[in-house]
Amino acid sequence: MATTNSRSLARLMLIPSVSLLLIWMLVPLCMTLYFSFLDYNLLSPGTEEFIGFLNYEFFLTDPAFFASFFNTLLLVGGVLIITLGGGIGLAILLDQAIWGRNYVRIMVLAPFFVMPTVSALVWKNMLMNPVNGLFAHFANWIGVAPVDFFAQIPLLSIIIIVSWQWLPFAALILLTAIQSLDREQLEAADLDGAGPISKFVYIVLPHLSRAITAVILIETIFLLSIFAEILVTTSGGPGYESTNITYLIYTQSLLQFDVGGGSAGGIVAVIIANIVAIFLMRLIGKNLEG
Amino acid sequence: MALNNSNRSKLIYTFLAWTISGLIFFPILWTLLTSFKTEAEAISSSPSLFMFDWTLENYQDVLARSPYFSHFWNSIVISVGSSLLGLLIAIPAAWSMAFVQTKRTKNLLMWMLSTKMLPPVGVLIPIYLLFRDFGLLDTKLGLVIVMTLINLPIMVWMLYTYFREIPNEILEASRMDGANITEEIFHVLLPIALPGIASTLLLNVILAWNEAFWTLILTAANAAPLTAFIASYSSPEGLFYAKLSAASAMAIVPILILGWFSQKQLVRGLSFGAVK
Numbered sequence: 277m278a279t280t281n282s283r284s285l286a287r288l289m290l291i292p293s294v295s296l297l298l299i300w301m302l303v304p305l306c307m308t309l310y311f312s313f314l315d316y317n318l319l320s321p322g323t324e325e326f327i328g329f330l331n332y333e334f335f336l337t338d339p340a341f342f343a344s345f346f347n348t349l350l351l352v353g354g355v356l357i358i359t360l361g362g363g364i365g366l367a368i369l370l371d372q373a374i375w376g377r378n379y380v381r382i383m384v385l386a387p388f389f390v391m392p393t394v395s396a397l398v399w400k401n402m403l404m405n406p407v408n409g410l411f412a413h414f415a416n417w418i419g420v421a422p423v424d425f426f427a428q429i430p431l432l433s434i435i436i437i438v439s440w441q442w443l444p445f446a447a448l449i450l451l452t453a454i455q456s457l458d459r460e461q462l463e464a465a466d467l468d469g470a471g472p473i474s475k476f477v478y479i480v481l482p483h484l485s486r487a488i489t490a491v492i493l494i495e496t497i498f499l500l501s502i503f504a505e506i507l508v509t510t511s512g513g514p515g516y517e518s519t520n521i522t523y524l525i526y527t528q529s530l531l532q533f534d535v536g537g538g539s540a541g542g543i544v545a546v547i548i549a550n551i552v553a554i555f556l557m558r559l560i561g562k563n564l565e566g
Numbered sequence: 567m568a569l570n571n572s573n574r575s576k577l578i579y580t581f582l583a584w585t586i587s588g589l590i591f592f593p594i595l596w597t598l599l600t601s602f603k604t605e606a607e608a609i610s611s612s613p614s615l616f617m618f619d620w621t622l623e624n625y626q627d628v629l630a631r632s633p634y635f636s637h638f639w640n641s642i643v644i645s646v647g648s649s650l651l652g653l654l655i656a657i658p659a660a661w662s663m664a665f666v667q668t669k670r671t672k673n674l675l676m677w678m679l680s681t682k683m684l685p686p687v688g689v690l691i692p693i694y695l696l697f698r699d700f701g702l703l704d705t706k707l708g709l710v711i712v713m714t715l716i717n718l719p720i721m722v723w724m725l726y727t728y729f730r731e732i733p734n735e736i737l738e739a740s741r742m743d744g745a746n747i748t749e750e751i752f753h754v755l756l757p758i759a760l761p762g763i764a765s766t767l768l769l770n771v772i773l774a775w776n777e778a779f780w781t782l783i784l785t786a787a788n789a790a791p792l793t794a795f796i797a798s799y800s801s802p803e804g805l806f807y808a809k810l811s812a813a814s815a816m817a818i819v820p821i822l823i824l825g826w827f828s829q830k831q832l833v834r835g836l837s838f839g840a841v842k
Binding site for chain 2: 292296372530552
């Protein structure tokens with residue numbers, strides 16, 4: 277099969293990407309780790325001092341950390357639940373015989389291609405604005421008080437915006453998976469007198485497991501570092517109500533210039549992401565390369 | 567009777583599907599429509615869907631009063647540049663892993679994917695400081711480098727899944743005919759894999775076009791692509807709905823069209839081959 281010649285060539289061709297990724301991971305990560313033990317302000321360079329674990333102590337005991345930690349979980353979990361639930365429903369609906377399916381598909385897919393800053397601004401100003409937004413007009417029209425989305429339910433508002441962006445992705449992947457389902461299995465189940473619910477639970481859902489895994493994996497990667505949507509809508513506020521870990525570290529390091537504290541936060545974020553990663557990698561290791 | 571019944575359910579499903587997809591698409595439709603309204607109509611308390619005086623003045627305003635084209639150009643350079651550079655690095659790696667499999671190949675692939683799990687904030691400060699020291703802040707080159715690196719694992723994975731589907735026999739046959747490795751790659755492999763390579767390129771252009779974390783942090787006026795430029799409309803003095811809509815429309819429509827044309831290939835790429 278593979279000759280020694282092609283094997284050494286293969287190794288050679290792996291070098292650029294492996295070394296680049298290794299450098300990309302290791303160099304900045306080691307620097308972050310190093311900074312995290314320093315008292316280091318961006319505005320007064322040259323006055324760095326080794327302070328041990330003090331940055332971590334401050335970061336981990338800061339109420340802002342707990343708030344943003346839970347917000348991160350809520351954001352990732354909420355969007356995953358909405359997009360997976362909605363995605364499965366949409367996939368089943370679009371799998372039915374309908375007129376103009378291609379146009380429906382195109383409309384459903386569209387939000388995925390909208391850049392995060394645009395979608396955040398459009399939702400913030402034109403839909404969710406308490407005075408000029410379309411939702412406010414609608415509320416006035418049916419005679420209830422308009423909701424001030426980003427003041428009253430900031431995190432939920434962001435979850436709604438982000439779910440809108442990621443629902444197409446889930447729906448599209450799941451639709452493709454449903455379309456590869458063996459119809460004869462369903463017909464056989466029909467003959468055996470299975471109802472729609474048991475058909476869904478015993479045939480459709482297991483068939484979708486690989487697709488669901490892929491959706492969870494990819495969405496989690498992107499959702500853990502939601503940033504632009506928060507920056508343009510609430511800037512993390514009011515208070516820390518819509519701050520996630522990514523945004524907290526950004527404010528600490530680049531707005532408050534606390535490089536040491538921000539770095540400690542960065543390391544904490546890496547550790548959290550790794551815990552999630554180990555869990556997810558197990559999941560895909562089983563499911564993806566079958 | 568049976569025909570009637572299935573026709574009725576088709577009607578119901580069609581109605582449901584159009585309603586729901588219409589609601590999902592609505593924010594985009596609304597943005598497009600608002601971009602043709604005057605500012606007064608855009609904030610009117612009784613907004614109208616189609617019956618308004620259509621105007622192009624928002625587009626003219628955005629193009630005339632802001633360096634829109636230079637931001638547009640930045641977006642193109644950064645997304646296309648990083649995708650091409652990424653392909654150049656990713657194709658050899660994907661080739662190696664797909665055709666010269668070893669025990670470590672799977673671990674290597676998993677490791678590459680795991681670099682995607684590294685949260686950007688974990689390396690935010692060093693990258694910012696390194697960029698500052700090397701003069702890469704607010705330059706297109708800097709963003710091309712970052713975008714290439716963050717999308718490299720996805721490119722390698724996508725190409726790998728496409729290459730894996732090429733039967734080894736084809737390559738072996740060409741080897742039997744005396745083709746050397748370069749000929750094998752350029753005359754046999756690449757032509758077969760072209761659709762896969764094209765969709766990898768496309769998906770990465772889309773991802774890079776829309777990437778916002780690094781563009782917001784590493785650019786200011788000069789190298790800011792559209793993602794960062796649009797964010798400047800979030801300031802209170804930028805609150806002009808019609809102009810915001812026009813700028814947004816120009817930023818999303820090209821990529822929307824590109825995405826629609828390639829949706830079938832994108833599914834496979836996006837799910838790393840888990841769904842076909």
